Structure formats: C-alpha cells, structure tokens
Amino acid sequence: MYLKGENEPVRECQYNQICTRTSSPMETPHQKRRKVKRKWQVFPGRNKFYCNGRIMMAKQTGVFYLTMVLILVTSGLFFAFDCPFLASNLTPAIPAIGGVLFFFVMGMLLRASFSDPGVLPRATPDEAADIERQIDAANGPSGPGYRPPPRTREVVINGQTVKLKYCFTCKIFRPPRASHCSLCDNCVERFDHHCPWVGNCVGRRNYRFFYLFIVSLSFLTLFIFAFVITHVILRSNRTGFLSALKDSPASVLEVVVCFFSVWSIVGLSGFHTYLISSNQTTNEDIKGSWSRKRGKDNYNPYSYGNILTNCCSALCGPMPPSLIDRRGFVEPDTPQPVTHSNGTSVYSSNPVHSHVCDQDQCIQSTKFVLQAAATPLLHSQPQVILTGAGAPTLPEGKLSLGGPCTSVGPGQPSLPSSIPSLTCAGELLALRDTDAHCRHHHFISPEETPSPPAHPPPPIPCAAHAAHVHPAQLYDPASQDSLHEDSVRGLVKLSSV
Amino acid sequence: MLSGPRTATDRANLPYCHESFHNLQELRHSASLANKVFIQRDYSEGTVCKFHTKFPSELDSRIERTLFEDTVKTLNNFYAEAEKIGGQSYLEGCLACATAYLIFLCIETRYEKVLKKISRYIQEQNEKIYAPRGLLITDPVERGMRVIEISVYEDRGSSGSTSGSSSTTSSSGQ
Numbered sequence: 020m021y022l023k024g025e026n027e028p029v030r031e032c033q034y035n036q037i038c039t040r041t042s043s044p045m046e047t048p049h050q051k052r053r054k055v056k057r058k059w060q061v062f063p064g065r066n067k068f069y070c071n072g073r074i075m076m077a078k079q080t081g082v083f084y085l086t087m088v089l090i091l092v093t094s095g096l097f098f099a100f101d102c103p104f105l106a107s108n109l110t111p112a113i114p115a116i117g118g119v120l121f122f123f124v125m126g127m128l129l130r131a132s133f134s135d136p137g138v139l140p141r142a143t144p145d146e147a148a149d150i151e152r153q154i155d156a157a158n159g160p161s162g163p164g165y166r167p168p169p170r171t172r173e174v175v176i177n178g179q180t181v182k183l184k185y186c187f188t189c190k191i192f193r194p195p196r197a198s199h200c201s202l203c204d205n206c207v208e209r210f211d212h213h214c215p216w217v218g219n220c221v222g223r224r225n226y227r228f229f230y231l232f233i234v235s236l237s238f239l240t241l242f243i244f245a246f247v248i249t250h251v252i253l254r255s256n257r258t259g260f261l262s263a264l265k266d267s268p269a270s271v272l273e274v275v276v277c278f279f280s281v282w283s284i285v286g287l288s289g290f291h292t293y294l295i296s297s298n299q300t301t302n303e304d305i306k307g308s309w310s311r312k313r314g315k316d317n318y319n320p321y322s323y324g325n326i327l328t329n330c331c332s333a334l335c336g337p338m339p340p341s342l343i344d345r346r347g348f349v350e351p352d353t354p355q356p357v358t359h360s361n362g363t364s365v366y367s368s369n370p371v372h373s374h375v376c377d378q379d380q381c382i383q384s385t386k387f388v389l390q391a392a393a394t395p396l397l398h399s400q401p402q403v404i405l406t407g408a409g410a411p412t413l414p415e416g417k418l419s420l421g422g423p424c425t426s427v428g429p430g431q432p433s434l435p436s437s438i439p440s441l442t443c444a445g446e447l448l449a450l451r452d453t454d455a456h457c458r459h460h461h462f463i464s465p466e467e468t469p470s471p472p473a474h475p476p477p478p479i480p481c482a483a484h485a486a487h488v489h490p491a492q493l494y495d496p497a498s499q500d501s502l503h504e505d506s507v508r509g510l511v512k513l514s515s516v
Numbered sequence: 517m518l519s520g521p522r523t524a525t526d527r528a529n530l531p532y533c534h535e536s537f538h539n540l541q542e543l544r545h546s547a548s549l550a551n552k553v554f555i556q557r558d559y560s561e562g563t564v565c566k567f568h569t570k571f572p573s574e575l576d577s578r579i580e581r582t583l584f585e586d587t588v589k590t591l592n593n594f595y596a597e598a599e600k601i602g603g604q605s606y607l608e609g610c611l612a613c614a615t616a617y618l619i620f621l622c623i624e625t626r627y628e629k630v631l632k633k634i635s636r637y638i639q640e641q642n643e644k645i646y647a648p649r650g651l652l653i654t655d656p657v658e659r660g661m662r663v664i665e666i667s668v669y670e671d672r673g674s675s676g677s678t679s680g681s682s683s684t685t686s687s688s689g690q
Binding site for chain 2: 084120122123126127130139140141142145146149174175176177181183191194195208209227228319321328331332334335336337338339340342343344
C-alpha cells in the first residue's frame with residue numbers, strides 16, 4: 020500500500036492520489052467520494068468496535084474472555100451435574116432461581132462490557148483553537164524560556180473548589196469527575212476505573228450495569244457454592260464422602276472456583292456499595308479527593324447527603340445517551356483526524372481539497388505535524404496495572420483493589436510531568452525549519468522520510484505518510500488567516516518550551 | 517468550517533439531517549463563515565448539563581442580549597428536565613432493571629425524548645431568530661455536550677469580513 024522512497028514534491032501529490040485509490044481498488048473516484056464511513060471507523064480512541072459499531076470494548080479483551088469462560092463453565096457444570104440431583108431431591112426452584120440469576124449476571128456483564136462508558140468526544144479543531152486562545156489570553160505573553168503554568172481551571176461546585184484539568188489528548192478541559200483512561204485513550208465522564216475483567220472502562224453510562232453485575236455475581240457465586248456443598252453433603256450421607264466426590268467430580272471444580280471468587284467478588288460488591296452510598300468514584304476514593312485528611316472543610320460536593328438518594332441516583336437515575344454517535348455517518352465535509360481503526364491505519368477519506376501549495380499551508384501543516392509529534396509522546400506514559408491484593412497506594416491514582424478488578428488510574432499527567440514530552444517536540448521543531456514540514460516523527464522509519472521540498476507540497480500527503488495518529492485537519496479558506504496566526508503562534512510557543 | 521451538507525442532494529444522501537434548514541441553505545451559499553463562538557459549560561452546580569448565560573462580546577453587534585439569554589436559559593431548563601432525578605426517573609430505572617434493561621429496545625429513555633425536544637427547539641430558534649441575523653447554533657449533543665457552538669457568518673456581498681478575523685488578531689497580537 021505504501022510506495023516507499025517517494026520523496027519528490029511533484030510525485031508526492033500524485034502519490035497521495037494513488038494512495039487513496041489503492042485503499043479501495045474496486046471503486047471509481049466518483050464512487051469513492053460518495054462512500055461515507057461510520058464514525059466508529061474513524062474513532063480516535065483505542066477502542067475496538069464490533070457489529071458495525073454497536074458493540075464497543077477496550078483494546079485488550081483477553082481477561083474478559085476469561086471472565087466469560089469462568090462464569091459459563093462453572094454455571095454450566097452446576098446446571099448439568101448438580102441441578103438434576105437437587106431438583107429431584109430438594110426442589111426444582113433451585114435450578115429455576117439459578118437460571119434467573121445466571122441470565123441476569125450474563126446480561127449485566129454483556130451490557131457493562133459492550134456499552135459506551137461515557138466517552139467524551141474529542142474537541143473539534145475550532146474548539147481546540149478557541150480554548151488555546153483563551154488559555155493564552157489568561158496566561159499573558161510568553162517570552163523565551165517562559166514555562167506556561169499548568170492548564171487548569173478552577174470552579175466552585177456546591178461550595179467546594181474543584182480543579183478542572185486540561186486534557187492534551189482530547190484538547191478539552193475535562194468536566195468534573197471525568198478522567199482520561201490511558202488504556203482506551205479516551206476521556207470518560209464520571210470515570211470510575213478501567214476494568215480488565217469486564218474489558219471496558221466503567222464510567223457514567225455503564226456503572227450501574229457493572230455494579231449490578233458484581234452484586235448478582237456475588238449472589239450467583241454464593242448460591243452455587245452453597246448448593247454444591249449441599250449436594251455433596253446429601254450424597255455423602257447416602258454413599259459416603261469419597262464416592263460422592265467420585266460421582267460428581269465437577270462439584271469439586273465448582274467449589275474451588277466459587278471459594279476463591281467469593282472473597283474478591285463479595286468484597287468488591289461491598290466496596291462499590293460504599294462508593295455508591297457516598298456518591299464517589301473509585302478514582303476519587305483512591306486519590307482521597309474528598310477525604311477529611313485533606314482538610315477539615317473537605318467534603319464531597321456531589322453527594323446528596325442522603326444514602327438512599329445517592330443510591331437511587333446512581334442506579335435509577337436517568338440514562339444519558341452516548342455522545343460519540345458510533346453508528347452515525349462521517350460528514351464528507353468535516354475534516355477527520357487520521358487514526359487507527361481496530362488496529363489498521365485509516366486515512367482521511369475526504370476528497371483532496373485542491374488548495375494551492377503555498378507558504379501558509381506549509382506553516383499550518385508544520386504545526387499539525389508537530390502537534391502530532393507531541394501527541395504520541397504524551398501517550399507513551401508507562402502504564403501500571405497492579406494485580407493482587409496488598410499493593411501499597413501509589414500517587415497519581417494507581418492502586419490495586421483487594422480483588423479481581425484491578426484499576427488503572429488516569430494516565431493523563433498534569434503539565435509539569437508532560438513538559439519533557441513537549442520539550443522533545445520543541446527539540447524536533449528546532450531541528451526543522453518551516454519548509455521541512457514533511458520530516459516525520461522519529462518513530463517512523465527513516466527511509467520513509469522524504470527530503471524537504473523546495474516548494475512545500477499540500478499538507479495532505481504529508482499527513483498521509485504518517486503511520487500513527489496525525490491530525491490531518493483541513494480548513495476552508497475562510498478561516499485560513501486565523502489559522503495562519505495560530506500556527507505561527509504555535510511554532511513560537513513550541514520553540515520556547 | 518461548515519458542519520452540514522452544502523446542497524440539497526448531499527442532504528438527501530445523508531441518512532440523517534440534523535440541519536435541514538431551507539433558508540439556511542441560502543445563508544450558506546451567500547455567506548462565508550467568519551468566526552465561531554463557543555459557550556462553555558457552567559459546572560457551578562455539579563455535573564448537571566448547564567451552560568453559561570454570560571453574553572459573549574463577539575455577538576454584541578449581531579443579536580440582542582435578551583434573545584440570546586432566553587435561548588441558553590431554555591436549553592438549560594431542558595437539560596435540567598432530562599437529568600432530573602425524581603419519581604419518573606426512578607420508575608423508569610426500576611422498570612428497566614426488572615426487565616434487565618431489555619425494555620430500552622422498545623421504548624426511548626426520557627433523556628432521549630428530551631434531546632429530541634431540544635433538537636427541535638434549536639432548529640426552530642435557528643430558523644426564526646439566528647439565521648436572519650447570520651448566526652447558526654449547533655446542537656450541543658454534537659459537540660459532546662461541552663459547548664454551544666454559534667457559527668457567525670459574514671455576508672459575502674459586504675466587505676465587512678474583518679470583524680471575524682479581528683477577534684483573532686487582537687488576541688494573537690504579540
């Protein structure tokens with residue numbers, strides 16, 4: 020698909036046209052223009068989508084399949100080997116109740132795993148530019164060597180001061196209680212934690228499903244554990260203990276699985292019941308955001324003050340819709356960021372706007388390439404997932420719960436820790452001049468880097484070369500002037516970091 | 517940057533038409549996008565969806581303050597209604613839980629119903645009030661409920677295209 024070694028300006032324009040044609044070889048250019056993609060196909064996060072965008076999960080789903088297997092196998096063995104005996108010797112209500120519990124558990128698990136946790140869509144380019152302007156206006160003029168202060172906004176919620184942090188990836192000020200999941204690379208509203216067992220983030224839209232899943236799973240585990248023990252006891256009353264075990268070997272496996280799961284699952288249910296009743300998220304609890312230790316006047320501004328109201332609002336509150344509109348169609352006029360889609364590179368399917376290659380475009384594209392260069396650097400934060408109980412609390416919100424549900428704290432650092440990344444981008448800037456906008460980020464192989472052209476070609480081939488996230492954003496001529504200003508300022512800013 | 521289809525054929529080809537304003541078609545053809553104003557969220561009451569009612573200075577010459585504030589206040593009321601926790605929402609939640617949330621395959625949630633009302637309201641406001649003044653409100657749900665985006669159009673016929681860029685040059689002049 021790539022034509023390696025194409026590094027002449029004239030050929031680059033042609034290369035781009037060839038590139039778009041080869042991405043769909045059977046379609047004529049006329050048909051290509053009319054083919055629209057669904058938004059999930061150009062989704063910038065690291066999620067996986069199935070069933071044409073109806074199902075949304077995290078990238079790593081291995082542990083989710085383990086969860087499914089454990090539940091299915093244990094329940095299956097219970098219904099196959101223990102239930103016939105129990106139904107005939109005790110009551111048929113046992114398999115009936117077990118069946119209802121099982122279906123409820125599976126339903127809640129699938130609902131928690133497959134739904135959108137409350138992902139916030141990333142800012143449109145205009146929005147991002149507007150926020151940048153506001154931040155610049157707030158910070159004042161920047162001279163050389165000036166380090167911009169951390170991008171935060173303070174807001175008073177119910178008498179408590181809350182700091183809203185700026186997300187460099189999504190280019191938004193995160194709403195209160197939202198957090199950026201570094202595994203899924205999305206900002207999630209009311210972020211609780213990323214649950215590998217469920218294979219998804221747990222946030223505003225699927226917290227109730229997650230909670231009902233763990234509560235019903237606790238009941239199911241206890242139910243199976245209790246009745247398998249009952250079964251073995253009843254059998255051993257008749258035939259002796261060892262022959263009872265020989266007659267139903269599956270019971271041993273079930274007891275072992277249930278015994279080890281029940282501690283962690285019941286513990287987790289208890290923990291989340293506490294969180295719900297105090298209207299806190301796992302994230303806030305781990306960080307101690309509202310704990311008394313921070314200050315006498317520190318209290319949770321989101322709590323309704325009443326346990327019942329807190330529970331009802333979390334479990335029976337209104338169900339907000341998904342903001343990312345996965346199955347909607349991408350508008351052909353709207354510029355789309357070039358992103359990964361289920362592991363494959365997707366290029367902007369926008370028709371190439373036939374802009375004249377000029378200096379303005381060149382500067383603008385330099386800025387975007389540099390932004391793109393900065394963004395992957397910020398992604399490469401070491402992620403820590405701690406498993407097992409008893410790990411000490413670490414700062415920055417990384418902690419293991421005493422249970423199967425390990426949590427990953429939000430990965431988006433505040434500005435001071437991310438300045439090295441920006442400095443790196445700044446150094447990259449120092450290495451290039453504005454003409455050399457087609458020099459790529461260091462982790463693209465050198466042979467793909469074209470030589471800087473004398474006359475800069477249009478920005479699209481440059482963005483199309485990139486194998487990683489690059490915002491190949493196109494602007495219509497009407498806002499070109501403002502963007503020229505922005506991009507020049509962007510270059511000055513980066514060089515001063 | 518226009519967020520909607522340019523021609524009637526484009527609109528007809530799209531499976532959804534969130535901006536099918538016939539009179540705005542003429543606006544788009546005759547006017548060029550000069551600027552976008554963003555009304556941010558007001559988090560002073562927590563995470564409920566509410567927007568600042570402060571009148572932005574860029575719209576000073578374009579629309580009356582009271583009209584703008586009415587629009588934003590009505591939108592805030594709609595969102596408050598959607599997110600209200602009370603008898604009806606509890607009933608809906610409990611019923612949904614009892615049916616293992618399968619009931620949402622058949623019926624719409626209250627939130628979705630209110631969002632449709634909001635969409636109709638914004639369309640009506642655009643047609644009656646904002647389009648004649650060369651403005652266009654984008655439904656916040658399309659911006660992740662973060663901002664109310666107001667696109668400011670300049671008439672291509674007039675030479676007053678500096679007012680859009682002047683707001684950017686004033687903040688960028690260093």
